[in-house]
Amino acid sequence: SLSSCLFPGTASVKLRRNYYHKTCPNVENIVRAAVTKKFQQTFVTAPATIRLFFHDCFVQGCDASIMIASSDGSKAEKDHPDNLSLAGDGFDTVIKAKEAVDAVPSCRNKVSCADILAMATRDVIALAGGPSYKVELGRLDGLSSTAGSVDGKLPQPFFNLNQLNSLFAANGLTQKNMIALSAAHTVGFSHCSKFANRIHNFSRETAVDPALNQGYAAQLRGMCPKNVDTRIAIDMDPKTPRKFDNVYFQNLKKGKGLFSSDQVLFHDPRSKPTVNNWANDSHAFKRAFIAAITKLGRVGVKTGKKGNIRRNCAAFN
Numbered sequence: 001s002l003s004s005c006l007f008p009g010t011a012s013v014k015l016r017r018n019y020y021h022k023t024c025p026n027v028e029n030i031v032r033a034a035v036t037k038k039f040q041q042t043f044v045t046a047p048a049t050i051r052l053f054f055h056d057c058f059v060q061g062c063d064a065s066i067m068i069a070s071s072d073g074s075k076a077e078k079d080h081p082d083n084l085s086l087a088g089d090g091f092d093t094v095i096k097a098k099e100a101v102d103a104v105p106s107c108r109n110k111v112s113c114a115d116i117l118a119m120a121t122r123d124v125i126a127l128a129g130g131p132s133y134k135v136e137l138g139r140l141d142g143l144s145s146t147a148g149s150v151d152g153k154l155p156q157p158f159f160n161l162n163q164l165n166s167l168f169a170a171n172g173l174t175q176k177n178m179i180a181l182s183a184a185h186t187v188g189f190s191h192c193s194k195f196a197n198r199i200h201n202f203s204r205e206t207a208v209d210p211a212l213n214q215g216y217a218a219q220l221r222g223m224c225p226k227n228v229d230t231r232i233a234i235d236m237d238p239k240t241p242r243k244f245d246n247v248y249f250q251n252l253k254k255g256k257g258l259f260s261s262d263q264v265l266f267h268d269p270r271s272k273p274t275v276n277n278w279a280n281d282s283h284a285f286k287r288a289f290i291a292a293i294t295k296l297g298r299v300g301v302k303t304g305k306k307g308n309i310r311r312n313c314a315a316f317n
Contacts, residue, residue, distance in 0.1 A: 011121075015136035015298060019115075024107035028135075031116060034100040035123040043242055045190025046124040048090030053121040054184065054296070055083055056114075058171060059153045061300015063142030064113035067094060067313040070147075080150035085191060091314075093120050096226075098313050113313035116137035116299050125293075128187055130244030131286040136297060140307025143316065157194045161268040164261060165190045171299045177292035179274050180264055183285065185258070186248035187241065189233040192224035195258055201227055211263050213255030234258070247291035249279035 020027045038047045053097045057065035059077055066083065070076040077083060078091075097116050102108045115137045126132040155167050161175075168178040198209040199220045210215045216238065223234055235241035236258050237248055248262075252275050257263030278285035311317055 014140040015301060017134050017136055019137035020107075020111060023110040024101065024104065025110055026104070026222075027101060027107060028119060030100050030104065030107070031097045031119040032123050034097040035120045036094055037122060038089070038126060039124060042089055042195075043128075044087055044089045044188075045093050046128040046244070047184070047236075048087035049092075049093045049117075049120050050088035050184050051123045051188065053117050054181070055086060055154060056117060057296050057299045059150050060140055060142055061145070061302065062118065062297055063116055063300065063302045064094075064117055064139075064310070064313060065142040065145035065149075067091060067113055067117075068145035068316065069314045075147040076145040077147060077150050080147040082150055082154045082158055085194075093124070094313055096204060105226075109309055109311055110127070112139055112141045112307070112309045114141050114197040114302075114307075116313075121293070125244055128242065128244040131290055132290075133290040133294065136294065138301070138303070139297075140302040140304075141310045141313075142302055142307055155261060157190075157261050158197075159261040159264070161264050161271055164264075171296070173292065173295060173299075175271060176274060177295055178313045179271055179278075180285065180288040181296060182262060182265060183246070183248045183278070183289060185262055186246075187234040187244055188236050190236055190240070190258055191230055192228050192232050192234065193230040195220070196224060196226075198260065199224065200287055209260070209263075211255060211257075211260075211267055216254075216256045246278050246282045249275050249285070253279055 052066060056064060058061055059065065067083065068076040068078065070079045078086065092112060093095045094117050097120050098113060101111050101116065118135050118137065118139065122133060122135045155164055164178055165175050198212055199217055200207055202209045205293050224232065235317070237251060238256055239251060251257060252263060254264040255263065257266065266275045278288065307316060
């Protein structure tokens with residue numbers, strides 16, 4: 001296939017569910033216990049970990065390159081402007097889970113940070129009430145991480161459907177996968193600056209985006225007045241912000257998508273039927289989400305000499 005010529009070592013990679021059954025047979029339970037403990041300390045663990053996985057996979061593939069700390073000479077992925085809003089709790093979740101795995105002598109330095117992030121993501125989704133699924137494993141950690149590599153790789157809150165579709169298509173994901181993964185916005189929060197234009201200065205004709213539910217817009221203006229501290233955080237899902245559910249789609253039908261890139265999914269006739277379907281059918285949504293996040297986890301996976309297993313997730317060996 002074309003993709004295997006263009007991206008050697010990605011299309012043919014076979015991740016598998018029982019990858020560590022010989023080297024670290026109990027790895028999933030070890031990770032789940034560490035993630036559960038972290039989740040019980042703060043709910044932010046859930047959205048922060050999911051977003052970390054997404055931001056990792058969309059830049060150079062799912063290889064934990066997002067975890068690398070910048071060094072004097074070079075700025076790493078995590079310090080790109082698009083990644084500065086990633087919550088520290090996501091990084092901390094992976095680090096804690098890695099420590100738990102490495103505390104078992106037979107597992108020490110046998111499990112990649114990339115796989116730990118994939119497992120932790122699955123675990124926080126289930127802990128927040130979302131679907132549980134089997135996670136594929138066998139990713140190696142990447143050998144490079146640069147801020148420059150992030151440019152143009154991540155979706156922006158003002159994107160329209162064409163922009164969203166082309167960015168996801170670049171990672172082998174369909175429109176349906178994109179809509180399912182957008183529903184991760186059913187948990188977590190955003191900062192006022194990311195949607196201020198929709199409530200204060202949308203266009204010459206109107207201050208407020210007409211696609212926004214007017215009552216919701218008024219609420220948002222109350223929480224995010226014009227000169228508000230940009231660090232103020234607003235729930236992405238105003239109805240069930242701590243539950244991983246299909247209420248995200250029900251909100252879109254009412255004009256309560258926080259970002260333009262959320263609301264456009266209902267506004268655009270090409271994606272609207274999917275939103276309507278999943279707003280009404282939680283099981284169909286969960287099935288589609290599992291398919292999409294499994295596919296996401298296969299993006300740009302490193303094997304062989306293209307990666308290794310990091311001793312410290314934040315630094316190259």
